[in-house]
């Protein structure tokens with residue numbers, strides 16, 4: 178049994194884990210953390226994830242319980258626990274891990290900073306907005322080239338696609354708003370978004386937060402068995 182800590186809106190990083198839980202059907206209890214109130218910085222939560230951010234899990238099936246933060250580490254752990262979505266064959270496994278951590282180390286931070294400087298920052302810093310947007314475009318170019326040769330991020334549908342979709346989909350929409358004449362620039366990426374989000378588990382985790390939460394089994398109370 179797992180305890181799963183996320184935000185009520187799921188958010189880009191929470192959605193990755195929600196997709197994996199929906200894909201595998203692992204039994205879990207969802208706990209919503211109020212990050213507006215700063216609950217993620219409280220001692221009870223940093224005892225689970227020292228970095229004070231969601232998502233996080235506690236896996237009670239391991240002796241003494243495993244407390245784990247970082248979406249990439251959680252996806253790998255759940256893949257190893259279930260034997261699903263992370264191939265055992267060494268080359269396919271390494272490629273899957275590469276694209277998973279490319280998301281965590283590149284796509285997440287770059288899109289996060291672009292969004293922050295373009296929409297949230299109190300001071301307008303054109304250099305920062307341009308720098309992060311350029312990097313987002315470069316990441317899209319990279320992923321689109323990769324998808325020209327294969328259907329999914331790695332050899333087969335995997336945790337890499339689960340990590341990427343919750344960021345690539347809104348990122349694509351954001352870039353299209355910023356540069357509407359670039360509609361044909363990333364055709365493989367567009368095809369991949371459609372294929373991945375058509376999976377029922379992905380559709381569930383990606384759909385409007387409260388509705389999805391209720392249907393996955395989140396929702397009625399702050400802690401609920403799924």
Ligand SMILES: N[C@@H](CCC(=O)N[C@@H](CS)C(=O)NCC(=O)O)C(=O)O
Nearest residue numbers: 188189190212230231232247248249
């Ligand atoms: N590298 C982390 C990033 C997690 C993260 O940034 N989570 C955000 C929500 S999507 C958060 O908890 N923000 C609250 C805060 O920064 O205090 C991961 O991949 O899990």
